[in-house]
Amino acid sequence: MMDTLRIGIVGLGSILPMHLTPIVHFQDSELVCVCDIKPDRVKAIETKYHVKGYVDYKEMIQNERIDAVHVCVPHYMHPIITNYALTKGVHVLSEKPMSINYEDGEKNVLLAKEMNLQYGVIFQCRYNTASQLVKKYLDNGALGKVLSARVVLTWDKPDSYYVLSDWKGTWDKEGGGVVIDQAIHSLDLANWFINDEIESVQANLSNRNHKIMEVDDSGEGFVKYKHGSTLGFWAMNNYSCDEPIEIRLNCEKGKAVLSYEKAEITLNTGEVISAVQQIDPDINYEGGKDYWGFQHIKQIRQFYDSVKAGLEPEISGREALKIQKLICAIYESSRTKRIVDLGSREGKVK
Numbered sequence: 001m002m003d004t005l006r007i008g009i010v011g012l013g014s015i016l017p018m019h020l021t022p023i024v025h026f027q028d029s030e031l032v033c034v035c036d037i038k039p040d041r042v043k044a045i046e047t048k049y050h051v052k053g054y055v056d057y058k059e060m061i062q063n064e065r066i067d068a069v070h071v072c073v074p075h076y077m078h079p080i081i082t083n084y085a086l087t088k089g090v091h092v093l094s095e096k097p098m099s100i101n102y103e104d105g106e107k108n109v110l111l112a113k114e115m116n117l118q119y120g121v122i123f124q125c126r127y128n129t130a131s132q133l134v135k136k137y138l139d140n141g142a143l144g145k146v147l148s149a150r151v152v153l154t155w156d157k158p159d160s161y162y163v164l165s166d167w168k169g170t171w172d173k174e175g176g177g178v179v180i181d182q183a184i185h186s187l188d189l190a191n192w193f194i195n196d197e198i199e200s201v202q203a204n205l206s207n208r209n210h211k212i213m214e215v216d217d218s219g220e221g222f223v224k225y226k227h228g229s230t231l232g233f234w235a236m237n238n239y240s241c242d243e244p245i246e247i248r249l250n251c252e253k254g255k256a257v258l259s260y261e262k263a264e265i266t267l268n269t270g271e272v273i274s275a276v277q278q279i280d281p282d283i284n285y286e287g288g289k290d291y292w293g294f295q296h297i298k299q300i301r302q303f304y305d306s307v308k309a310g311l312e313p314e315i316s317g318r319e320a321l322k323i324q325k326l327i328c329a330i331y332e333s334s335r336t337k338r339i340v341d342l343g344s345r346e347g348k349v350k
């Protein structure tokens with residue numbers, strides 16, 4: 001078993017602090033190299049952390065003896081870099097989403113298995129105190145089955161947000177808008193809570209208030225599951241501030257309401273159980289944002305433990321395919337204006 005994990009990062013943009021801080025914080029991981037196509041970003045990290053910098057991820061992966069790479073680049077590059085690293089025998093922790101389409105994600109899940117490597121995809125909101133409480137009460141049967149789930153997200157992403165980015169707001173590089181980039185976390189939580197196979201998906205997405213970008217800034221949809229649960233969602237980036245997301249579950253034996261910061265469960269017996277987010281006050285992320293949830297560190301820890309033990313991480317590529325399937329079906333339904341029947345589709349990954 002390796003004592004210290006040698007780590008590389010590809011992509012030195014806004015999400016960087018949430019990856020870099022844990023790598024430097026843990027006793028058993030060492031930041032060895034970084035890569036970005038923007039040389040000034042590489043230079044800044046090279047100088048501050050005394051690591052080797054690259055502008056070409058292939059060169060970095062070939063030249064450096066690293067155990068794992070964190071993939072923190074625009075969406076369309078996730079499966080490409082993941083595929084390259086896996087081929088070269090390097091474990092991968094990719095930012096969400098695993099890819100823009102389903103097939104590329106599926107291909108890498110199969111490749112990781114074939115290469116006997118660990119492949120994780122970041123969905124840090126699962127590690128929020130609120131999410132963990134609700135999941136526990138579902139898993140231990142106290143809440144019973146989820147009858148219906150409701151997701152609401154109203155955030156503020158004005159045109160100026162898209163002006164600042166050379167990839168957000170485009171179909172080819174971001175792969176969509178509010179659904180694939182922002183609501184993906186809350187939809188993943190709801191899908192994880194329901195924990196059943198999806199039967200069908202109906203959705204309507206549109207761009208209602210953005211002039212300078214082409215993808216969805218609003219969307220609503222309805223999902224049916226094999227054993228009767230349903231999921232309804234409404235998401236939009238046209239609000240005047242970033243409100244906490246809200247997920248409500250109506251279950252056989254009670255209800256749950258959660259945001260990132262807190263969860264409240266009310267059982268049919270009248271018992272109320274609640275949880276409030278715990279954040280380690282000793283860790284300074286230097287630029288992280290509240291609504292990201294500050295739980296990357298927990299997922300990265302779990303991923304490293306899995307790599308060291310040779311076990312599949314909790315949020316593996318295989319696990320991430322579940323939300324990838326839902327996200328892709330939402331876009332397909334909106335594009336085709338049809339109900340997408342997932343129940344009849346066979347995947348290659350079991």
Ligand SMILES: NC(=O)c1ccc[n+]([C@@H]2O[C@H](COP(=O)([O-])OP(=O)(O)OC[C@H]3O[C@@H](n4cnc5c(N)ncnc54)[C@H](O)[C@@H]3O)[C@@H](O)[C@H]2O)c1
Nearest residue numbers: 011012013014015035036037038072073074075095096292
């Ligand atoms: N988990 C979360 O809550 C969360 C929050 C924010 C962002 N993200 C994700 O993190 C990823 C990056 O987002 P961001 O906001 O940091 O974007 P960003 O645009 O700020 O940074 C992306 C960086 O990747 C670099 N890059 C682009 N192509 C590259 C390539 N081929 N090789 C090397 N570097 C390349 C860019 O130069 C840029 O520095 C996205 O997948 C995004 O969805 C996740």
